[in-house]
Amino acid sequence: MGNYRRRVVDGELDELLPELSALAIEGAKGVGKTETALRRSEVVYALDDGVQRDLLAADPGRISRATGTVLIDEWQRHPAVWDEVRRSVDRDPRPGRFILTGSATPTEAPMHSGAGRIVQVRMRPMSLAERGLGATTVSLQALLSGRRDPIEGESAVDLPGYVDEIVGSGFPGIRPLSGRARRAQLDGYIARIVERDFPELGHRIRRPATLRAWLAAYAAATGTTTAYNAILDATTAGEVDKPAKSTTITYRDVLAQLWLLDPVPGWLPVDNSFARLARAPSHHLADPALAARLLNLTAETLLAGSGASKRTPFGANTLGQLFESLVALSMRVYAQSAEAGVNHLRTRNGDHEVDFIVTGPGGRIVAFETKLASTVDEQDVVHLRWLRNAVGDLLADAAVITTGRNAYRRPDGIAVIPAALLGP
Template structure:
């Protein structure tokens, strides 16, 4: 079983809060994390119909039968239970009595904010990181990572990768979509999500996509919100500051699991990834999610952006931390080229808050070139502040 970097943060929060809520994509390891950290806690899963029916019918009886300390899995299936948990929390000063897990980020966050304000900490667990895999003695090549992705089950069991993502899509993506909104035309929804995979790392343009899918841009906006709520995709926001230039204000789109994006692009093996024209986009997606994992695993907010202005100056990834800006350029190439750092140099002249920049690429030559760090993509977590 692969140890998770966020485990230390979970242990710390359980000593400070009465409730800790772990959110994240389905199959990202939320249950395993909770049970690994708290092996002596009672455990109950609200996906089980009988258990959920008991909690719906008599919440007080449910909480009496399943006493604290307890892990309650899939809490988004019964958000009304949070109000009863709040009442129980207020009866005791004990910390870490409830460990809750769930997906559907916006809905769950809203319910938690309403019922458990001041009583719970929230952790976001994404799939395995390269750092976690490396520490577990697992190391793959760039294109193997892009094809296989980072779902824990793929590394703990002998499962066909394409079959796994096919079933993941059918079992979870479609099911979550049905639960969150009434999608009548699933063929159009499938076209939409595949088109999104083909636009990884690009600016979100729903008006353009509407013509390709054959539905309105407002409907696509609703579908995109569903995919975000299920942790399938996320939007990387542009960084705004008065640099004296017109800035691009449209977000970029990435997949939380790059392996799912590769599957949706019909890539059947690492060799196809190597030759695919979107390989650079997939690589950028992977590096940005690795930075996001490192931030979340440390208990921090995302704090990640990109920068682009109307003159064509673009920074792939911009980290805001400690009142400083850390620009990063992401290149899939295995050989360093001095052109990789050109935009970082230009950005440094625009903003006096800029700290050391980094070029993240696929090569093995790790060094410092002036004030710019040249890093292999497997070291991404090391530059997250």
């Protein structure tokens, strides 16, 4: 634990644990939940170990008798422990008693949701601010305040650097690797999903190649609102014996249980004044490195554009989509820290789109566009200006996230922020 890199969610845990009895840290395998929880625990039950699982099954009350904060790692392997924690908290609500970590929502659901007793905290792969790329100079929380502070700072990260971050992964155990070793680990991660995680949740996959093709089609739809039917069609193009729609819905649902899908919901303002807004989510995997690997894209092919778009089912600007997904991952980490939500905006006829709408605790919003370029022109801010005119004072701030070097505020008040300079 000596090499532990502090995560944004650590700040949230520092605030919650001294006042709450039980926290559940949830997220995809490999995001760092266990390492983060271990730093706050005196007693550990690792339930991916059959012996420790049997101990708790035989004597559930042992967690209540422990002294200090108890970590129950991979609690979904023995779902009954959730209700045991809930009952223990009912009997003794002292703060800081339990931390649970989970990499899947169990099929065998707990008897009780735990609402009011167990507070759930999402943990995602590492954001750009957590990857050691340099100091961040623009705070999302400050943007939400509406103060319109000066925007400044210079980033050393250029377009090739962002491409390296896309393929380099935000999983702490994969990031240090390079080249073939990293690709092998990502392949292994995907294989585990298909071969082990699905069966562990009670779903035997008769055609693993079809599930992997569905994942690749979903990866190709990154950053879009492509309908699930279209994803299915892209998966099975040219096939006569296509899987049933119910089968692919199962794929989607199980991948959501595993926290592998991280779609950004469509935005609906509280006053519902935008009757023409579409509600479809924009698609994102938990880590854009998984999407790049599923599409067999390397940093070199992404930068060269060597026919990459032709190899994907939707023929889209793949690098731009993956950059947007990298920003989406980071934005959601920062927004959670600020108790804010992240959505996207798209009108039903597609005449207006805004990549991200971040809604703060007071209801005011910050709107973001992403651009895979170092410069911003008038065309890049059209939708942000439209939104500003439409919502007035509801808009706390607006910005374009770029791959450029310098952060600044344009004469029209819209901020220009290199992705690596934005932080919580």
